[in-house]
Amino acid sequence: MNLMYVPAIAMVAIFMIYPLVQGVGLAFTNWDGYSPTKAFVGFDNFARLFNDKTFLTALINTLIYGVGCTVLQQIIGLALAVALDGAGRSKAFARALIYLPVLVSPVVMSMMYYFLFQYDRGALNDILVALGFDRIAWLSTGPGTVTIVVLINTLQFVGISMVIYLAGLQGIGQEINEAAEVDGARGLRLFRSITLPLLRPAIISSMIINLIGGLKLYDVVQVLTGGGPGYSSHSVSTLIARSYFGQQAAGYASAMGVALFVLIAVVSIFLVTRMDRTGKDI
Amino acid sequence: MKLSRNTTRAAIAAFGVAALLISATGCDRGTSASSSSEVQFFLNGGPDTPQYKEMTDLIAKFKAEKGITVNMTAASTDYEDQMKVKLASGDIPDVFTTHGWSLLRYSKFLEPLTNRSWASKVNPGLNSAMRDSDGNIYAFPGAFDTAGIAYNKDVLDKAGIDPATITTWDAFNNAAAAVAAKGSTPIFSSGKAQGPAGHIADYLAADTFTDSQLTQMKQGTFVDSAYAKVLDRVKSWQSKGWFNKDYSSASEDDMAHALANGTAAFEIYNNSILASARTYNPNANVGFIPLPPTNGSTPYLIGGEGVDSFGVSKTSKHKDDALAFLDFLAQPDNAAALAEANGAAAGLVNVKVDFGKLTSSFDKYVTSGSTPVKPYFDRVYLPNGSWNTMVATTDSVISGQSDVAGAVAQMKNQFATLYGQK
Amino acid sequence: MATTIAPQRTTSARVRRTSRIGQLGRWTFIAIAVITQVTPFYLALTTAFKPITDTTSLWLPPLSGGTLDNFSTAWNSGHLEWALENGLIVTVVSTALTCIVGAMAAYPLARRSTKLNRFVSLLILGMLMVPPLSILVPLYTMLAQLGLLNTYISLSLVLTTIQLPLAVFLFTQFMRTLPLSLEEAAAIDGAGLTTTFLRIVLPSLKPVIATVVILTSTNVWNEFAMSSYILNQPEVRTLAPAAASFFGSQGNNIGAAAAAALIGLLPILIAYLFLQKYFVKGALAGAEK
Structure with a gap:
């Protein structure tokens, strides 16, 4: 029976693990990313990570992107699922429209949002000007850009959370009614004490999908400001690309890649085990 | 035993379905690597840019004159990244855009072009950026940026x-x-x-x-x-x-x-x-x-060196055809068309460029040669x-x-x- | 307050009133959400129908006369007819492979919880966290040496591998919710593993297959990073790189880019609407334990 996962393992081994091992090897060299020659530099690149303020900024931003998007996506996704649970043409239509952004590539979606936040010809500033206010340079500060990036990524993928929660709600619809009859619970109390605990498994899968997406975030940052102003909105992924290609420091970029991999692994394992534990407490 | 044979059969069937899907599409693009007799050319410029259009015309003209097919691939924003990956993996195009880096970054991958007939006509203003200490040049300057x-x-x-x-x-x-x-x-x-x-x-x-x-x-x-x-x-x-x-x-x-x-x-x-x-x-x-x-x-x-400069890979299997293509681009009419599409001055001194509405600025400062560069x-x-x-x-x-x-x-x-x- | 009226009626009146306010609040919230989500698409639409020299506000439809130029530019210069076909081939193949290989892999992982299998599950799930740039150059070098660049099969296999972890996760979670009784009955009847898998397990996976198909096909259809490297010749390029080629360092053509993006959205939107009702059921896959 175990033979059935051999094809999957083979593909993963050939197309991911083998290149990954080679890629990790680069982290110990000073390779420039294209020349035939490279020198072994030991742990220099990893040591450099600890003194690199830019990397620290990107690391903090990556955590904000990952955790911020995940939390917002769960709240908004769940609220949408509750609001749109049930039959009816208008609800189905609304569900499809809210899911729409999931269907376009993040590059394209970010570009569309760029039209919104642009300074001179941006759609938001057009409204401000029409109302008699001054234009706002939305993407001119680090914190402002980071916030907008979180919002855009949240809105693009909130549809996935919504659908997972809709499915969860449908699964527990019967149980709720029965429990409510016994309890006489209703409204918010019913939601908090019965619906939410029953949704726990849905919350976990939705969070895993969103969290990994948020921690690997690349396109939105790249399209909005390319990591600017300065380095203030870089995620680790965009910084890796910048070092790898732009600064011709492929070895150092590989070291950052290893660090990102470890970060994502630690955060997701931490969250999954924590969710499991709080689940058992209830 | 029986179990494993069945599983193997299921796995083979799965891949069979996939293989069938690929072959059933009935077109040969993408089922094998592209023909090896063509000159592979990698251009820096999007498909809707004037230089891409001009280059498409020139490639057709070259094919009509010399019977050599040039297969052009283009990238714009990620050109440099793509080029670096190609160099790193040894999958180097026969001809590619050097966009200002023919000497510093690409020269170790490029064929020296110092002996081509047009090389003596390269604008001397380009010498410090495009020639190494021995006077070797590694790209045809399509423009003097x-x-x-x-x-x-x-x-x-x-x-x-x-x-x-x-x-x-x-x-x-x-x-x-x-x-x-x-x-x-x-x-x-x-x-x-x-x-x-x-x-x-x-x-x-x-x-x-x-x-x-x-x-x-x-x-x-x-x-x-x-x-x-x-x-x-x-x-x-x-x-x-x-x-x-x-x-x-x-x-x-x-x-x-x-x-x-x-x-x-x-x-x-x-x-x-x-x-x-x-x-x-x-x-x-x-x-x-x-x-x-x-x-x-x-x-x-x-x-x-402008964006539109082109070199020939040292390891090219079609070096003669690739060099012939550069010589063709360096012909005064073709070089002029290329520079005009790019809105830039020509890289060769024997090429006259029409700057259209920008003529007055170019004439005053560039063509007259009175302003140091x-x-x-x-x-x-x-x-x-x-x-x-x-x-x-x-x-x-x-x-x-x-x-x-x-x-x-x-x-x-x-x-x-x-x-x-x- | 009404003291003489039966308490029953006050309650129900209050319930009705709050529910009416609740309904109003609910639909206001839905309306805001829908408008927020649709706005970027509206802006892309107005952009796509305006000539490049029209610099009026993006909110305005093309008042001075719309144009289809952007669509024809996107279609002709971007070779969208090829891009759509290439995208379709790679998406169908990758999605089919992901479903088959993923479901096969998930079966033993869901049914046999040995130490080895738990390790295999973790290993596959861990691949979700690999940054694409960490594997790009070694992968590209391998494909170049095998002469597989610019072939559908290489991109399909790579993208299948990237999509597998999520698919295996969803399949495994869903299979665990299926009762063992049917499979046991089949075994008593003397059915082999293949028969049991094909006749009993696979058919019961329908809802989760719909989920995997939608998530995988959307991701593959829109994949940019790997696709732009592995298939970079115009004849074999897929949709996202074709659309992105209009954002250049010299001369962006935003109108054509918007047009290309809208053209590319259509097929996947149709597929989504078609599979939507199964999708909602199957999304539960990961949600049940």
């Missing part, structure tokens, strides 16, 4: 400024102040494009370093006092609020729009931005002036790999993320690291 300060004349008129009078930095600063007083943006640049900010520092540096300081740089000593002077000037503009408010998020496209629509007065950038501006507003009243001197006495232009600072005096840091540090000064001292220190650090690697 010139740069100065691009302006919108309507904006300057409104502020009562005649661009021809801007021959000193004081005059430039007065002009910028007058423009700001009228509510327009004096200097427009782009942080997001990760280039334009570096151009500003690069152009200024070309005349801020003294000759002896330049020699020191070439010998591996970073002269921070001179570099600080460059960034101090940028900082003074920044602290007066002369840069566009959306500097961080503005794209190169926004730069073209600002110049086209007259929201900005100056852009310290490639002259190619003028051609882009005209695609948005064909009647835009734009032109360029040389940069005022800092150490020298006369205004100067920056010049170098200095090379791109980073290509000659900085080690390969510094460019991105030059962009990033200037960017951090313009966006207020860093002070001058911090930016200079970062630049010095990168210089030392890269110089040590050489």
Whole structure:
């Protein structure tokens, strides 16, 4: 029976693990990313990570992107699922429209949002000007850009959370009614004490999908400001690309890649085990 | 036993289905690597750009004349990344765009072209950037890229400024102040494009370093006092609020729009931005002036290998065909068409280019040969790999993320690291 | 307050009133959400129908006369007819492979919880966290040496591998919710593993297959990073790189880019609407334990 996962393992081994091992090897060299020659530099690149303020900024931003998007996506996704649970043409239509952004590539979606936040010809500033206010340079500060990036990524993928929660709600619809009859619970109390605990498994899968997406975030940052102003909105992924290609420091970029991999692994394992534990407490 | 045989069969069936799907599509594109008898050509430029269209025509003409098929692939924003991956993996196109890096970055992969018949006609202004110490050249310059300060004349008129009078930095600063007083943006640049900010520092540096300081740089000593002077000037503009408010998020496209629509007065950038501006507003009243001197006495232009320069891979299996293609591009008519599509001066002295509406600026400063042309600072005096840091540090000064001292220190650090690697 | 009226009626009146307010609040919230999500698409639409020289506000429809130029530019210069076909081939193949290989792999992982299998599950799930740039150059070099660049099969296999972890996760979670009784009955009847898998397990996976198909096909259809490297010749390029080629360092053509993006959205939108009702059921896959 175990033979059935051999094809999957083979593909993963050939197309991911083998290149990954080679890629990790680069982290110990000073390779420039294209020349035939490279020198072994030991742990220099990893040591450099600890003194690199830019990397620290990107690391903090990556955590904000990952955790911020995940939390917002769960709240908004769940609220949408509750609001749109049930039959009816208008609800189905609304569900499809809210899911729409999931269907376009993040590059394209970010570009569309760029039209919104642009300074001179941006759609938001057009409204401000029409109302008699001054234009706002939305993407001119680090914190402002980071916030907008979180919002855009949240809105693009909130549809996935919504659908997972809709499915969860449908699964527990019967149980709720029965429990409510016994309890006489209703409204918010019913939601908090019965619906939410029953949704726990849905919350976990939705969070895993969103969290990994948020921690690997690349396109939105790249399209909005390319990591600017300065380095203030870089995620680790965009910084890796910048070092790898732009600064011709492929070895150092590989070291950052290893660090990102470890970060994502630690955060997701931490969250999954924590969710499991709080689940058992209830 | 029985179990495993069945599983194997299921696995084979699964892959069979997939294989069937691929073969059932009934077209041969993408089922095998492309034909090996063609010359593979990798161009830097999107499919809707004038140079892509011109190149398509030239390839067809070349095929008709010589019977050689050139297979062109293009990339725009990620061209450099793609090219680096190709070099790293040994999958190197026969002919590819060197976009300003034929010497510093690509020469070790390129066939020397010094003996081609057109090589003696290369504009001498390109020598410092394109020829190595032995005089070898590695690319055909499709353009002689010139740069100065691009302006919108309507904006300057409104502020009562005649661009021809801007021959000193004081005059430039007065002009910028007058423009700001009228509510327009004096200097427009782009942080997001990760280039334009570096151009500003690069152009200024070309005349801020003294000759002896330049020699020191070439010998591996970073002269921070001179570099600080460059960034101090940028900082003074920044602290007066002369840069566009959306500097961080503005794209190169926004730069073209600002110049086209007259929201900005100056852009310290490639002259190619003028051609882009005209695609948005064909009647835009734009032109360029040389940069005022800092150490020298006369205004100067920056010049170098343009985006449209092409080299032949040293390891090409179709070297003769590839070289024939470059020789074909170097023929005066073809070279002129290419330079015109790019809105730039020609890289060869025997090629005459029609600049259309920009003729007056080009005639006055470029064609007449009266304005000295200095090379791109980073290509000659900085080690390969510094460019991105030059962009990033200037960017951090313009966006207020860093002070001058911090930016200079970062630049010095990168210089030392890269110089040590050489 | 009404003291003489039966308490029953006050309560129900209050319930009705709050529910009416609740309904109003609910639909206001839905309306805001829908408008927020649709706005970027509206802006893309107005951009796509305006000529490049039209610099009126993005909110305005093309008042001075719309144009289809952007669509024809996107179609002709971007070779969208090829891009759509290439995208379709790669998406169908990758999605089919992901479902087959993923479901096969998930079966033993869901049914046999040995130490080895738990390790295999973790290993596969861990691949979700690999940054694409960490594997790009070694992968590209391998494909170049095998002469597989610019072939559908290489991109399909790579993208299948990237999509597998999520698919295996969803399949495994769903299979655990299926009762063992049917499979046991089949075993008593003497059915082999293949028969049991094909006749009993696979058919009961329908809802989760719909989920995997939608998530995988959307991701593959829109994949940019790997696709732009592995298939970079115009004849074989897929949709996202074709659309992105209009954002250039010299001369962005935003109108054509918007047009290309809208054209590319259509097929996947149709597929989504078609599979939507199964999708909602199957999304539960990961949600049940």
